[in-house]
Amino acid sequence: QVQLVQSGAEMKKPGAAVKVSCKASGYTLSSFAMHWVRQAPGQSLEWMGWINAGNGNTKYSQKFQGRVTISRDTSASTAYMEVSSLRSEDTAVYYCARGSIQQLPFFDYWGQGTLVTVSS
Amino acid sequence: DFVMTQSPDSLAASLGERATIHCKSSQSVLSSSSNANYLAWYQQRPGQPPKLLIYWASTRESGVPDRFSGSGSGTDFTLTISSLQAEDVAVYYCQQYYTTPLTFGGGTKVEIK
Numbered sequence: 001q002v003q004l005v006q007s008g009a010e011m012k013k014p015g016a017a018v019k020v021s022c023k024a025s026g027y028t029l030s031s032f033a034m035h036w037v038r039q040a041p042g043q044s045l046e047w048m049g050w051i052n053a054g055n056g057n058t059k060y061s062q063k064f065q066g067r068v069t070i071s072r073d074t075s076a077s078t079a080y081m082e083v084s085s086l087r088s089e090d091t092a093v094y095y096c097a098r099g100s101i102q103q104l105p106f107f108d109y110w111g112q113g114t115l116v117t118v119s120s
Numbered sequence: 121d122f123v124m125t126q127s128p129d130s131l132a133a134s135l136g137e138r139a140t141i142h143c144k145s146s147q148s149v150l151s152s153s154s155n156a157n158y159l160a161w162y163q164q165r166p167g168q169p170p171k172l173l174i175y176w177a178s179t180r181e182s183g184v185p186d187r188f189s190g191s192g193s194g195t196d197f198t199l200t201i202s203s204l205q206a207e208d209v210a211v212y213y214c215q216q217y218y219t220t221p222l223t224f225g226g227g228t229k230v231e232i233k
Contacts, residue, residue: 035222044213044224044225044226044227045162045170045213045215045224046224047220047221047222047223047224059220061220061221062221063221095169095170097169097170100172100175102175104158104175104217105217105220105222106160106172106175106215106217107160107162107170107172108172108181110169110170110171111169112169113169
């Protein structure tokens with residue numbers, strides 16, 4: 001069965017960077033897109049960007065362009081999302097989410113989420 | 121950006137009652153070439169990641185109970201739970217995938233009265 005297992009919670013100081021991993025099992029990572037979505041406490045969902053896990057091409061929301069890097073290691077079946085220059089407003093649960101089997105950007109499987117807390 | 125507006129923010133209904141959630145897009149998500157609406161619905165139970173319920177505005181994901189149905193076209197969409205069950209307590213989100221940035225509605229919290 002398809003599973004996306006994310007790395008554990010992180011606590012970071014403002015200005016630092018954080019890298020979250022998302023290990024895929026039950027399917028071939030390179031056959032599907034991987035998206036990253038975040039959810040601030042008590043808030044809705046916010047799309048950050050995605051990677052074509054086959055060729056490594058990425059696209060980011062304009063809001064995160066230049067501050068977020070999405071990558072993958074197909075040999076490890078793992079996708080990554082790094083946010084730099086963290087600020088308190090980046091405190092959120094970060095999810096990886098697989099693009100649909102129809103190769104369209106809605107999400108049929110989600111990771112369990114990784115809480116990133118940014119505080120001095 | 122496409123702004124997705126959901127209403128109501130929350131609702132409470134009795135077990136077995138119908139619950140209806142609305143989602144309005146600031147621009148049409150209907151593709152003229154495919155005649156398909158690029159709209160999905162998700163359910164997020166407390167402490168859980170979202171779960172895909174419906175895509176193409178009305179196609180139920182495999183394994184989703186048939187009490188969940190989606191309708192609408194263009195800019196106005198509805199998610200209906202025909203007979204509310206205890207396990208349906210959750211926040212529901214709509215999402216457009218017509219264009220990037222992909223955007224979600226603000227969510228509708230469903231509770232049991």
